[in-house]
Amino acid sequence: MTQIQRKSLPVSLKGRDVLGAARTGSGKTLAFLVPVLEVLYRRRWGPQDGLGALVISPTRELAVQIFEVLRSIGGYHTFSAGLVIGGKSLKDERERLGRMNILVATPGRLLQHMDQTVGFACDNLQMLVLDEADRILDMGFAKTLSALLSHLPKSRQTLLFSATQTQSVTDLARLSLKDPVFISADPEAAGLATPDSLQQHYTVVPLDKKLDVLWSFVKSHLQCKTLVFLSACKQVRFVFETFRRLHPGVPLLHLHGKQKQATRLAVYRKFTRSKHAVLFATDIAARGLDFPAVDWVVQVDAPEDAETYIHRVGRTARYESAGNALLFLCPSEEEGMCRALEGKGVTVEKTKIRASKTQSIENMLQKLAFQDPEVKYLGQRAFVSYMRSVYLQKDKSIFKLEELPAEAFAASLGLPGAPKIKFLSREIAKKKKNAQRIVPGTDNQQVSEVAPHESSDEEESEESGDEEEGQESGSEAEGSRASRPPEEAKGSAKPSKTNGVRTKYDRMFERKNQNILSAHYTKLVDHGADSEEEDDFITLKRADHELPGAGLPESHNLSKRKLKAGESKKAMLKYKGAPTKLVFDDEGRAHELYEMQDPEEVFKGGEREVAEAGKKYVQEERGKLMERDVLDKAEAREKKREKKRKRKEREKGAPGDDAYLGPSVQPLPEDDGYESPEFELPSASDSEDEAAPPPPKRSKKAPNSRPERNTSPELNNLEDEEELALRMLRSRR
Known part of the structure; x- marks a missing residue:
């Protein structure tokens, strides 16, 4: 033991x-x-x-x-x-x-x-x-x-x-x-936190030369199992992708917290089984992991503190085996880190890297960044991630952001220029805001210098991080300022950057398109290069803007179309997933609302029981179908009888039926004594009168048809005609 x-x-x-x-x-x-x-x-x-x-x-x-x-x-x-x-x-x-x-x-x-x-x-x-x-x-x-x-x-x-x-x-x-x-x-x-079999060394390497030294180390240790520590996930991705494209001649792996769990486990097991490999990792691999036969632990980025250093180098020289550790330190980090390690009882020897044995890969990285936009993007993110990690470190005696060569570091990553870093511009804005200033027009001496405005190349561009875009926006801003009329320039009373302080009115008149933007929209728009080149601390963002619905929930500030789209079933299923519901049985156990039975429990009797259950189910369903067929036939016969009954009632014309059209009109008598006043018929013999045909009778199929006019010669006076007209009107009603 x-x-x-x-x-x-x-x-x-x-x-x-x-x-x-x-x-x-x-x-x-x-x-x-x-x-x-x-x-x-x-x-x-x-x-x-x-x-x-x-x-x-x-x-x-x-x-x-x-x-x-x-x-x-x-x-x-x-x-x-x-x-x-x-x-x-x-x-x-x-x-x-x-x-x-x-x-x-x-x-x-x-x-x-x-x-x-x-x-x-x-x-x-x-x-x-x-x-x-x-x-x-x-x-x-x-x-x-x-x-x-x-x-x-x-x-x-x-x-x-x-x-x-x-x-x-x-x-x-x-x-x-x-x-x-x-x-x-x-x-x-007591006080010895690392084993005696561990050989520990550190070397001072400028920030822009770290990748060159790391590449040279990997090329000279191809038959070793090496674990390389970097400070951020995006750095791990960039170094892995670029070195993989350069083909060093040894298997390369990478491990960081942004990977999926299955990928992390696969990388962990592959590096454990490998005899010769290089694993680029963050501090996720610094604690407790037992990688067998690790020859070298290389720390490209300085650890957070002495405890993290102890855990990193503990991945090699485990139990009774031997191991080696190498730490890269920037010139500004050497003094503070050595003091912290000595406080924990860790002795690290200093060594030097031969410049003649170091191979520069800066030109190769620039070529990769030019040919593949993905490599360029990874380099920009790696640059920003490293600068942020240094900025967030607690021990400022070790990590000094202002002493790092940002431009040279960006060039070493193959980038055409340093991406923009917004948190630096905010820090500069705070310094400028808190610095003491002189009042223009007085002879008083300025007590403290205004913090110099850093170039916009040191600011982070979260969206693109592209140096060329920054230059284009800067030239565009210069052009807009150059095109301003001299009267407006004089009226703005803008002092020069070297001998005065710009006021908010100066910044207001320097904005582009100020004559067409409303005050409300100006607060919502990010003015890009102009606003970043001036003072970032006065830029109002959308989240800080007080709309009329301030104090209400955020949903009150959205349009009705967006609210309706967000409440749709498709959107709810996309962001919230399918709804679930639990029900409880008599014994108090929870079950899902639509829960499938266990197939093993249902069919535990074997194939014979499954076949019998299938036959029983088919018989039950056949019986249900036969019963339903009898009911359907009876219902169809009843509908047929009802239809026949209604048809007979319509033919009879019984009262109360929809086909009943009122009382039938009785025909006029054959000889009612009427004689037309317009057409005087010649007198005829009685025999001829008797032989005259009677008026045609009204058909039963058309009870409402108009009766034919009787032209009897006996109706000669006006009163008879009126009486006939009244009878005809009554019959129509």
Whole structure:
């Protein structure tokens, strides 16, 4: 056993809380996994007892490594173990979570399961292990860890292990340990945080020469396994893509936090199995990962602090093997970093790089950036990411942004010029705003110089980062100022940049298209090069603008068309996903609303039972169809009878029917004594009168047709004609 295992195992097996501090590669993983298995075995832990031990790791790769070690040493036990990390299917983890006795997890995903997974309980937890506990707190998991501890029982046993463990009483109280025992692996060698078998060197390299030195190092160590640390994800991507196109003659890999989980695991396993390879990585690979047989750890960018340096170089010279470490430092970082390392007891020797052995790749990178726009874009993002990482560092005695050669660094990345960095312009604007100024027209001496305006090339362009576009916009602004009439220039009373301070009125008159833009629209428009070249601190952005709906929800400021489009089913499914609903059975268990049955449970009887179930289903459906067919036929016959009945009623013309058109008109008598006044018929004999045909009778099919006019010669007076007319009118009514 190693020192940390020999000292911590007896204490852990007694049930005491342990604080273990040991340098990297000293066997801390077995120091807490062996007590986990032993304690659960002694207490006869079974599947029905639920979760018994919980191991929390700061990174996914370290959690995977711990889980693999647990599988290798726990194969002789009947415990069930699970791995819960981000980037995997939440549904699959949720189904298996309730059956686990030992769980290895990252803090964020574990808290998500505790809050959302139905039936996941830790009330019976026996042991809690925090690996790399200080890193968990440094990565911003302090609130998450506090929330996790609130879900766990207080009667548990807690084990904390790390290479740079602090013994602060505040940290221990926050992690709620009970009378912990502090165990250090090498009390006789206190202050030595790195093993003796590790050869550590550093070299001073200007920022614009780092990639040249790194390329020369890789070309001269093709038969080695090298781990290269950079400060930002975009730097890792740029170096990997450019070096891959230059074909150094050794396999290249890259690992950073922006990759998907499956890709990260594949890269981790591939580098573990490789004999000769170069892995470009961020600090995600600096903690706890056990890469076998790593020959060199090269730190191109300076670590955040001495603790990060210790963890980085700990990836080599693990346990009893040897290793080498090389640190690149800028001239402005050398003094501060050496002082910080000496404070932690780390001795690093200085070495020099032969200029004759260094190959410059600046021209090759420029050619790649010219031929491939993707490489140029990655270079711009890498430049901005590195400058921001230096700007955000806490220790300003080491990281001095103003002393870095920005233009030369951009040229070393193959860029035609330094991209714009907006956070620098904001910082300059603050300095200019707080600086003391003289009043124009007075003889008083200026107390302090106004902060010089940096060139716009040092500002970040989030959208394009293109140097040519910046030059075009700058020339366009110069042209607009040159085209201003001399009367307007005199009226603006603009002092020169060297002997005065520009006022807000000067800046207002320098804006383009001021005669056509309204005041409201001017606040919403980013004026581009002109506004950036002046004072950025007066630029109003859309988020800060107070619209009439200020104080109301953000949705009140949107148009009706956008609100309606956002409420559509398609938009809701796109951004919110398909709706889900849980229902509870009589026993209180939660189920999805439309839940499929388990095929294994339904068809557990074999093929014969499946065939019988199919035949039974077909017979039931056939019976239902026959019953429905009988009902449909009866309904059709009833409709046919009703239709026939209505047709007969229409033919009879019975009252109350829709076809009834009123009483039929009776025909006039054959001889009513009428004689037409207009046409005097000649007198005829009685025989002829008797032989005269009667007027035609009205047809039954047309009861409302007009009756034919009777021209009887007996109706000679006007009264008879009126009477006839009245009868005809009544018949029409």
